[in-house]
Structure formats: C-alpha cells, structure tokens
Amino acid sequence: MLLRTITMLTLGLSLLVISCNDTTNGDLSNEKLSQINQSSQVSNLEYKAKKNSNSNSSTILEIAATNDDFSILAQAVLFAGLDKALDGRRQLTVLAPTNAAFAKLLAEGQTAEELLQSLGKExxxxxxxxHVAPGKRAANAVLGSEQINTLLKKFIDVELDSGNLTVGNEENGYANVVATNVFASNGVIHVIDSVMLPPTSSLPPARK
Known part of the structure; x- marks a missing residue:
C-alpha cells in the first residue's frame, strides 16, 4: 500500500516536462552531458543503475517510486491533486527536484507537510x-534549447555555462541539472537540485 501511494505521488516527476514544439532546439555534446552526470551530488550512480536496469516498459511513476530522493516531490504531487492527471501513456519530460532541493525552501524546523500547507494547494x-511540459525529449535535444514552455504556460530559461546546465528564470533563480536521461515508457526524467519557482509573467523573458 505504501509503495502504491509513493508511486502515485511521485508521478509529480512529470511536472517537469518539455514540449519540442515550445523550444528552440540546441545540442549538447555527449561529453558535456557526461560531465554533468559525473558531477552530480544526488546519487547519480544509482540513477545510472536504474536507467540501465529499467527498460522503457517502466513508467516515470514506477521508476520514481523506487527512489527515496523524491519522496517530498511525491508528497507534493498528491497534495496538489496531480497524481492521476499525469498517469497513463502521455509522453512527458520531467525536471525533477530532489528532497534536498525541497529542503532549501523549508524554514528552520519546518516539515515538508507544513511547507505544503502554508503554500496552499493552488x-x-x-x-x-x-516543472512539466508535453513531449519526450532527451537532454541533448531539449535542454540545449534557450527556452522551454511548461504546462503552466510560463517559460523556463535554459543556459549552459562551462559545462554547467541550469534551468529556471531570472526573477526567481536557477536550478542545476545534476542527472539526465532517465528514460521511461511515458517520457524521460532529468534531475535538478532546486525547486523552480515560476515567474510572474507568462510571456517569454527577454534574453540579454
């Protein structure tokens, strides 16, 4: 029962999905992607093992349910009522914040449940x-784009600087992409080290 609950919750990983129609495609070399993965601070070797041992028949939900790094994300998905909305065969690209990413938002002594309650469901x-957009896009095809349009209809900026790939927006800051290309039957997961807060404007931010 617990595994089932965690499985439904973690569907929130899909909240990071990226649409190929909403991006300006760039390209990241395999060498740079390898550097990103090797520098991960979130048990990337475990992600690689899962990526190799889980075939494309496993869903994002099923892959996420086996990793304790995403328990807060799973809790947030259930709290927001998005668990069923992201289930099924719909292809997604997920930018998934870890527990450590959510911990950055917690006040001293505050629990994840208290944080969610204080923010409210909406x-x-x-x-x-x-953190979600439609379409299954590997890192070298999507994350090299300048901007990504999400399911919230607000844009994420994507930047690559000295091998460090970041996503987010100028108003609220950026997250580092610390692991890439965890493939599933209904999309792909890319792991990030901070929770991305949406900008106030729904228009693409002007790039300097």
Whole structure:
C-alpha cells in the first residue's frame, strides 16, 4: 500500500516536462552531458543503475517510486491533486527536484507537510506544473534549447555555462541539472537540485 501511494505521488516527476514544439532546439555534446552526470551530488550512480536496469516498459511513476530522493516531490504531487492527471501513456519530460532541493525552501524546523500547507494547494500545483511540459525529449535535444514552455504556460530559461546546465528564470533563480536521461515508457526524467519557482509573467523573458 505504501509503495502504491509513493508511486502515485511521485508521478509529480512529470511536472517537469518539455514540449519540442515550445523550444528552440540546441545540442549538447555527449561529453558535456557526461560531465554533468559525473558531477552530480544526488546519487547519480544509482540513477545510472536504474536507467540501465529499467527498460522503457517502466513508467516515470514506477521508476520514481523506487527512489527515496523524491519522496517530498511525491508528497507534493498528491497534495496538489496531480497524481492521476499525469498517469497513463502521455509522453512527458520531467525536471525533477530532489528532497534536498525541497529542503532549501523549508524554514528552520519546518516539515515538508507544513511547507505544503502554508503554500496552499493552488500554489503547489502551479509550482509543480512549472516543472512539466508535453513531449519526450532527451537532454541533448531539449535542454540545449534557450527556452522551454511548461504546462503552466510560463517559460523556463535554459543556459549552459562551462559545462554547467541550469534551468529556471531570472526573477526567481536557477536550478542545476545534476542527472539526465532517465528514460521511461511515458517520457524521460532529468534531475535538478532546486525547486523552480515560476515567474510572474507568462510571456517569454527577454534574453540579454
């Protein structure tokens, strides 16, 4: 029962999905992607093992349910009522914040449950949807784009600087992409080290 609950919750990983129609495609070399993966601070070797041992028949939900790094994300998905919305065969690209990413938002002594309650269901839902867009896109095809349009209809900026790939927006800051290309039957997961907060504007931010 616990595994089933965790499985449904972690569907929130899908909240990071990226649409190929909403991006300006760039390209990241395999060497740079390898550097990103090797520098991961979130048990990337475990992600690689899962990526190799789980075939494309496993869903994002099933893969996420086996990894304790995403328990807060799973809790947030259930709290926001998005668990069923992201289930099924719909192809997604997920930018998935770890527990350590959510911990950055916690006040001293605050629990994840208290954080979610203080933000409220609609705010949590918007934050999660900012991590999701339709379409299955590997890192070298999508994350090299300048901007990504999410299911929240707000844009994520994507930047590559000295091998460090970041996603987010100028108003609220950026997250580092610390692991890439965990493939599933209904999409792909890319792991990030911070929760991305959506900008106030729904228009693509002007790039300097």
């Amino acid at each position: 705010t949590v839902k918007d934050i999660l949807l900012y």
